[in-house]
Amino acid sequence: MKKTEAEAMIIAKGLTKTYGDFNAVDSIDFTVRKGESFGLLGPNGAGKSTTMKMIAATSQRTGGELMILGKDPNSKGPEIRAHLGVVPQQDNLDRELKVWENLMVYGRYFGLPRKWLKVKIEELLEFAQLVEKRNSKTDELSGGMKRRLTIARGLVNEPEILLLDEPTTGLDPQARHILWDRLFRLKEQGVTLVITTHYMDEAEQLCDRLMVMDKGKIMAEGSPAELIKKYSSKEVLEVRFGSANNAQVAKDLKGIGTRLEVLPDRILVYAENGEKCLEQIVKKGLHPVTSLVRRSSLEDVFLRLTGRTLVE
Amino acid sequence: MSIDISKESKMTWTGAARLVDPQLSIRRGFLYVAENRIKNMLKWWPAIVAFGIGNPTLYLLSIGIGIGSLVDSSLGPNAIDGVSYLTFLAPALLATAGIQGASDEVTWPTMEGFVWDRTFFSMNSTAITGKQIVNGVMLAAMARCVLQVFMYELCLLAFGAITWESVPILLLVSSTAGLGFAAIMLAFSANIKDDDDGVFALVGRFVITPMFMFSGTFYPITSMPIYLQWIGWISPQWHATNLGRAMFYGMPVEPWLLILHWSVMLAMAVVGFSWAHRVFERRLSK
Incomplete structure (x- = not known):
């Protein structure tokens, strides 16, 4: 096996998702390597979120090949998801539970012991700078805090790949910068990040490599600097x-x-x-x-x- | 709250590959879902207990004792099935409690899971599958159902309507009715797309209330004209009520009918689970 393939966390070949006659994702090829920060850039409806759902092993592809962590998500979805962290486009925190309880129940879904989680939750609260809000209900948090909590929740199982779907959409500039800082720290820690965004500044800040998508297809791929040099x-x-x-x-x-x-x-x-x-x-x-x-x-x-x- | 960007946060990192055993979630995922649902339920425990005790108390005072006195004084103390009206009524009230308790834990939480908070999607982003979510939600709903029936039984005991010996069998019968009805309601709720749009209010008025009124709750089903009796035949309320009366105070029931009562409630559960599994898997993968 080639070195790049050995280090590949995600390999997609001819990846396709069709809804009736509509090709949401139209035969795309890409590879994400270990420790890389990989961005899917494109306008609304480009196919980014659909691609993300397939990588998250929650939506099955209708064509092509997809291997995540060396497994096929169509047959090994739960095994793959056990090692992923997911930050969805729309926060889906449990409003009935407190901040720390949200982290606890999510950690329990991975079968992690309560005793271990108690220690991990402290780390995550500190990472997300939500220590003072530990006993607040999620409704009492600002949009930026909810996003940070959702990201912290996505890290509870120490994922091999963290998937972030539009992580800063709807946030004010200050909250976006705070989140970028947190994500940059994860990248430094060697966590593989896959990010969808329609903010070019976000893509430039966070991504080592980008895939520009439109109408389900890949328009270009490369580092932000390479893309600018090549196409502008x-x-x-x-x-x-x-x-x-x-x-x-x-x-x-x-x-x-x-x-x-x-x-x-x-x-x-x-x-x-x-x-x-x-x-x-x-x-x-x-x-x-x-x-x-x-x-x-x-x-x-x-x-x-x-x-x-x-x-x- | 201000945030200090420069602040270092130390995070230990073992990595999911060594930390998480996927097989654990694959085997026990439904238990983790139930754990979450019970944690949610505990947030509402005062309301659950107040409803569990208050509702039967009011019912027993108004219907059981009030109407019971009227019935017993008009027809004699053991006019219906050779028992007091309160005793006749008890299995039906327990069936209602079982159905209501289980339904409460599958209808609104399903809206919360799919529409309001989308928590089912967050569960499904882990190793947990749609089927496990169904099984976990139902397990928690049955815990609530058993608790609610048991609280009702305590009230019935206080009013002298049932005996301690009858508690386990009535609990089993009423919970089975709750299981069958809740499984169907879970699948039904999972089909509601955006908001409930008053669907649950309609179900309450046109399904649960008629089921309660026309299932032999207050009088034997055979007292009704035949064209209304079908409501009871398809209702888990009637099957549980009849079964409860037969098991509790020996109301005469043909053996085949006893088997039918169990079968209908269990069949509803099987159909409900299978339907809910399909709907959950489909909706979560969209």
């Missing part, structure tokens, strides 16, 4: 001429930069040097209402690949 330019100039004028002005901008993208509210000029492009535009007698030169991001990669923005 070094810099992007954003110019706004007013939403009614952008399309018309764009015709006059042809030849400036390596590529143009006209969005309803702005024009993106892809170039190695954004400032130079802005000078060229002004020389043509065109005066944008606002202009901004920035580095290329995954958002630009996605726009290039799909013609759509990530968050719609």
Whole structure:
């Protein structure tokens, strides 16, 4: 067996999930290695969550091959799930139970002894910085606290792979940064992370390697830096001429930069040097209402690949 | 609460491969689910005990003693089946308690598990399967059912309606009725998609209440016109009531009918479990 295969935690070949005539996931191939932080990036409906459910061994594939921890989830679902940690898109904490009880009952589902769990729960509460909230009911927690508790709960069995489906959706920026910090610590600890997100900054922060999905297919795969280098330019100039004028002005901008993208509210000029492009535009007698030169991001990669923005 | 990002948190890490034995959950998963359900139930223990004691007490005072006095004074003290009206009534009230107690623990918790808190999905993200969730929820429901029937029995004993010797058999009969009905209700509840939309209120009004009224609870089923008796025949309430009366004070019942009473209640349980297993597995894998 090759080294990469020996270290592979997840191997998907031609993985397909069909609902009637609709291909939610359309024959995708990917491998996730031990200790890696692997991201599934794409807009709503791209097939990320469906892929995640198949990896979580709760939804059976309709085609292709899938091996998780060396086992087939269609026949060994419970065995695989016993060694996974899952953070679902929607918190599913037990509202009747206190914070520590949520961790206890979840740990019991894995058959872990109460005595061992009592010690583990203290560690997890500290990790999630919820020590002071141990006796609170989950309804009394903020959205960020609930997410941290859900992540702590997903770690109770010390999983070999932690699956996080949209871990920070709906959270304010501060809460997102706190969560990123916690997830980064897990990554440092060697936990394999699989993350779905439609936030490019989250993907750039957390993922070693990304798979960009759209309409059930893989559009691109690589590290954030590789993807940006391959599919975008070094810099992007954003110019706004007013939403009614952008399309018309764009015709006059042809030849400036390596590529143009006209969005309803702005024009993106892809170039190695954004400032130079802005000078060229002004020389043509065109005066944008606002202009901004920035580095290329995954958002630009996605726009290039799909013609759509990530968050719609 | 503010959070200190720079704060180090030390976490020991053995790893699931060495820590978790999947076979343990595969064998005992239903027990872990029942453990969770009982933990939830304990949050409501004052309400469960108050209902378990208060409900029968009020019933026995109003119906058993109030109407019982009227019946006994009009028809004589042993007019129905040769026993007092209160004794005649006791097995039926216990069957109701069993059905009600078990149903309470499968209807709302199933909505909570699939719709409100989605806790069944969190259980299923571990090694626990849909079938184990069904079995665990039913096990906990039966614990509540047995407790509720037993509390009712204590009240009946206090009112002199039953004897200590009859406690085990009446407990068994009433719990079997609870098992059959709850299994069907569990599968039914698991089919409700988004919110209950008043479905449980409809079930209460058009299934449980008629079952209670027309199953020979207050008078022998044969007193009713034949076109109403079918409600009793398909109701676990009637089967448990008739069986309880036969086992408790020896109401004359044909042997084949005794077998039928047990069979109907157990058949309901088998159908309910099998239906619920299918629905849970399907819904959790979507």
